[in-house]
Amino acid sequence: MNIRYLFDQFQEIFYTLEKNKLRSILTGLTVSWGIFMLILLLGSGYGLENGVHSAFEEDAVNSLWINPGRTSFQYKGLKQGRYIRFNQLDVTGLSRNIEEKEFISGRFYLGSNTTVRWKEKTGKFQVMGAQPEYARIENIKIIKGRSLNDLDEKQIRKVAILGIEVQKELFLHQYAIGQYIHIKGVPFQVVGIYDDPGDKWTLDRIFIPMSAVQTVFHRTDRVHNIAMTIHAKDKEKAVGVEQDVRELIAKQHHFSLKDKRALFTHNTLINYTKFMNLFANIRIFIWIIGIGSIVAGIVSISNIMVITVKERTREIGIRKALGETPGSVIRMILIESILITLGFGYFGLVGGVGLLEIMGNMITGIAYFKDPQINMGVAFGSLMVLVISGALAGIFPARHAAHIRPADALRDE
Amino acid sequence: MPHISKNNKILSLKNVYKTYLQGKNHIPVLRGITLTVRAGEMVSIMGSSGSGKSTLLNIIGLLDDYDQGEYLLNGTLMGKMNESKAARLRNRHLGFVFQSFHLIGFKTALENVALPLFFQKISRKKRNQKAMEYLDRLGMAQWANHLPNELSGGQKQRVAIARAMIADPSVILADEPTGALDSTTSLEVMKVFKEINAQGITLVVITHERDIAAMTDRIVFLQDGVIQTDE
Numbered sequence: 006m007n008i009r010y011l012f013d014q015f016q017e018i019f020y021t022l023e024k025n026k027l028r029s030i031l032t033g034l035t036v037s038w039g040i041f042m043l044i045l046l047l048g049s050g051y052g053l054e055n056g057v058h059s060a061f062e063e064d065a066v067n068s069l070w071i072n073p074g075r076t077s078f079q080y081k082g083l084k085q086g087r088y089i090r091f092n093q094l095d096v097t098g099l100s101r102n103i104e105e106k107e108f109i110s111g112r113f114y115l116g117s118n119t120t121v122r123w124k125e126k127t128g129k130f131q132v133m134g135a136q137p138e139y140a141r142i143e144n145i146k147i148i149k150g151r152s153l154n155d156l157d158e159k160q161i162r163k164v165a166i167l168g169i170e171v172q173k174e175l176f177l178h179q180y181a182i183g184q185y186i187h188i189k190g191v192p193f194q195v196v197g198i199y200d201d202p203g204d205k206w207t208l209d210r211i212f213i214p215m216s217a218v219q220t221v222f223h224r225t226d227r228v229h230n231i232a233m234t235i236h237a238k239d240k241e242k243a244v245g246v247e248q249d250v251r252e253l254i255a256k257q258h259h260f261s262l263k264d265k266r267a268l269f270t271h272n273t274l275i276n277y278t279k280f281m282n283l284f285a286n287i288r289i290f291i292w293i294i295g296i297g298s299i300v301a302g303i304v305s306i307s308n309i310m311v312i313t314v315k316e317r318t319r320e321i322g323i324r325k326a327l328g329e330t331p332g333s334v335i336r337m338i339l340i341e342s343i344l345i346t347l348g349f350g351y352f353g354l355v356g357g358v359g360l361l362e363i364m365g366n367m368i369t370g371i372a373y374f375k376d377p378q379i380n381m382g383v384a385f386g387s388l389m390v391l392v393i394s395g396a397l398a399g400i401f402p403a404r405h406a407a408h409i410r411p412a413d414a415l416r417d418e
Numbered sequence: 419m420p421h422i423s424k425n426n427k428i429l430s431l432k433n434v435y436k437t438y439l440q441g442k443n444h445i446p447v448l449r450g451i452t453l454t455v456r457a458g459e460m461v462s463i464m465g466s467s468g469s470g471k472s473t474l475l476n477i478i479g480l481l482d483d484y485d486q487g488e489y490l491l492n493g494t495l496m497g498k499m500n501e502s503k504a505a506r507l508r509n510r511h512l513g514f515v516f517q518s519f520h521l522i523g524f525k526t527a528l529e530n531v532a533l534p535l536f537f538q539k540i541s542r543k544k545r546n547q548k549a550m551e552y553l554d555r556l557g558m559a560q561w562a563n564h565l566p567n568e569l570s571g572g573q574k575q576r577v578a579i580a581r582a583m584i585a586d587p588s589v590i591l592a593d594e595p596t597g598a599l600d601s602t603t604s605l606e607v608m609k610v611f612k613e614i615n616a617q618g619i620t621l622v623v624i625t626h627e628r629d630i631a632a633m634t635d636r637i638v639f640l641q642d643g644v645i646q647t648d649e
Contacts, residue, residue: 327508
């Protein structure tokens with residue numbers, strides 16, 4: 006078979022497709038739709054996954070939050086219902102003894118409705134004492150000025166960093182760095198403004214050095230709770246570290262390790278892994294739906310191929326009577342089917358990817374959904390599956406039609 | 419195929435039998451047909467419906483196979499053969515004209531006529547040129563770019579005849595070619611056949627109309643699968 010003849014055959018096939026537009030388009034749209042839906046589904050699933058990933062950016066995924074509670078039973082002669090209270094020694098103790106520690110900070114709540122004044126303007130904000138490393142645990146981003154540092158802590162400086170919401174409300178877009186704000190009447194100098202892309206809820210906070218809170222306002226070294234990040238690659242490791250922390254604090258504060266109410270720990274890695282498991286399940290679910298839509302596509306193509314070939318029995322009979330071989334008939338039907346599925350499938354693929362792109366640009370700021378995308382390998386792979394199954398679905402009716410005796414195919418109804 | 423000269427036996431059937439299976443019943447359609455057609459003859463086959471004349475034509479046209487006996491096309495035995503071989507033989511040696519024309523609906527007259535040459539892998543340009551030539555010979559040149567449903571019955575049959583002739587077959591087989599036409603058009607079509615026959619092409623025409631058959635050189639009358647008369 007030479008090139009010219011091949012070209013001639015393709016020309017013949019394109020001609021047939023064009024002359025039977027409705028049939029070609031209906032067959033093709035089934036394929037377009039299948040691929041389109043598959044890409045939309047898989048892409049949205051990926052967007053969901055991305056969204057949760059980015060939601061976890063608000064805090065380091067490997068962080069451990071430690072909150073004191075009340076003992077729920079007697080232990081070593083100490084009474085039930087005793088409050089456990091942390092102080093700075095607990096922070097240094099954990100810092101020294103937990104090998105896996107990355108960053109650690111105590112937290113001290115001055116109050117969530119603390120009156121803060123700048124010049125004549127006042128507002129109520131959450132003021133919190135924290136150590137310099139806390140910025141790393143919360144993953145906050147300093148957008149102006151600087152963060153709190155070790156010197157602030159050591160020298161008990163009266164400085165503050167503000168969330169951008171605080172700056173907006175109190176300073177009304179005026180330059181805040183270097184200005185003095187009054188927290189419960191005590192002046193603090195603003196040294197930085199922060200943003201937190203992963204967590205929009207904590208932008209109305211003011212952070213001041215832990216030492217300043219403890220010295221200026223309370224004259225103790227009390228710490229309300231402790232946050233830390235740990236080097237832990239997996240859930241087992243994270244649980245192990247959590248257990249070490251509990252043991253250390255239980256020993257220090259004399260409560261039983263079995264006392265679940267004396268100490269509350271919250272390990273985000275465990276949560277994170279839970280989410281990752283959820284995702285694995287969502288992904289399986291999406292794949293099942295996706296494969297379902299592919300199968301639906303295959304079934305429709307098969308149906309259409311059967312009907313198409315049946316409708317063309319007489320034409321095939323004529324062609325055979327005029328000297329077309331059965332092999333050539335089958336080849337013609339297969340190439341037609343492949344061209345339709347490939348062309349319209351590609352069309353659906355481009356449409357799906359395009360819509361995902363538009364969705365990604367338009368849907369921003371919605372929780373748990375971000376950057377829907379599709380792996381191109383998966384997209385083209387599914388297209389190939391559809392093309393091949395379309396061809397396979399065509400083979401059987403084509404073979405059947407090609408082998409009907411022309412005498413039968415041409416019999417008048 | 420060897421060179422065809424007049425008085426050569428172009429079609430030769432000896433004791434051909436054909437039985438159709440319908441459910442569990444064997445229905446004999448041809449019961450020992452012996453028939454010889456010489457090159458250049460114009461033969462009509464007559465018979466009532468169910469006499470087996472269409473089956474006979476299908477066997478001669480290699481559109482169907484037979485159960486027993488011998489069929490020689492231009493001296494070559496046409497026994498059991500695969501469909502591709504039969505398709506090639508039809509393409510090279512036989513032309514067909516049918517009662518319901520059997521033109522492909524989405525193709526123009528020109529493309530319908532050119533189709534047998536497409537199966538011979540002849541280039542588009544050449545086959546369209548030749549198709550135009552044949553359409554012209556049948557007075558259909560101005561209708562070349564029309565679709566079959568834009569043509570009258572007689573015009574469709576002319577297109578079909580052009581298509582049957584384009585591959586220079588030695589035999590043209592026509593199954594009730596005037597069955598769907600009025601009497602004036604029928605006579606025109608038969609005139610065309612006579613002209614074709616005058617060029618040396620063998621013609622076998624199936625018909626149930628006496629006056630159509632009367633226009634051929636020889637009438638074979640078929641009844642219940644056997645030849646009744648051959649005059």
